[in-house]
Structure formats: C-alpha cells, structure tokens
Amino acid sequence: MKFPDSESILRFVGAGKRLHVSTDCILKGIIEKAWNHKPSDRPTFKELGTELEAIYKKTSDKSKSDSHNKNHSESTKTNTKSKDISSSEIKLTTNTTTNTVEDQGESIEASASSQMVDNN
Numbered sequence: 001m002k003f004p005d006s007e008s009i010l011r012f013v014g015a016g017k018r019l020h021v022s023t024d025c026i027l028k029g030i031i032e033k034a035w036n037h038k039p040s041d042r043p044t045f046k047e048l049g050t051e052l053e054a055i056y057k058k059t060s061d062k063s064k065s066d067s068h069n070k071n072h073s074e075s076t077k078t079n080t081k082s083k084d085i086s087s088s089e090i091k092l093t094t095n096t097t098t099n100t101v102e103d104q105g106e107s108i109e110a111s112a113s114s115q116m117v118d119n120n
Helices: 006-014 028-034 045-081 087-115
Strands: none
Touching: 028 045
16 A cells, blocks of 8 residues: 555554554564554563564574574485585584574674663
8 A cells, every 4th residue: 555645644544544464474463563553552662672582583493493404404415425525514514504693693683782772
C-alpha cells in the first residue's frame, strides 16, 4: 500500500489500521506489539532488546547447526573423493566459520546496545 502523503499515513494509523506483516516474518510479534495503538501497551526498548536477543540466539544457533552440518557433509564428500585433506585444513575451515558467526554476533550486539535506551 502506498501513501501519497504523511497526512494519509496519520489517518490510516489513527483509524487503528496497520499494514499486513507476513506470517513467516521472524519479527512479526515484535512489530505488532510496537504498533499497538495505546502507547503504554507498546514494549519498552529494554523489552525489545530482550526479545531481539532471543531471536538472534535462536537464529544464530540454527545457523551454527546448519553451518556445522554443511561443513561436515562437505568434508565427508571431499574425503570420499580425495584423501589429501589434512585434519588441520578441516579445523581451519571450522574455525573460520565459527569466527564469522561470532563476529556477526558482536557486530549485531554492539549495534543493538548502541541504539538501546533504558526508559526505566
């Protein structure tokens, strides 16, 4: 839905209407809580931070698991084709993947903490 001007947005939201959020959106619950018509029923930044952290952990755990499974299956495939890969090369691949995930986590955590304000 396109809005021609800011007044139409105010009328739309003021009438209690909200845009549709896809059911498969991982942030759907947070978005809908933040859009609550009554400001006192909206989550605080602290509550949002807690919810976002839980989502991050859930997705990063899944990512680590997927990455581990992918690395395991790739090394298995490689080892069946060629026995020339050493265990140190496999360890290096695993460490690189782990560091990438940790770096992303630190970046997201730093970004989130710099943007959060405790209202209490």
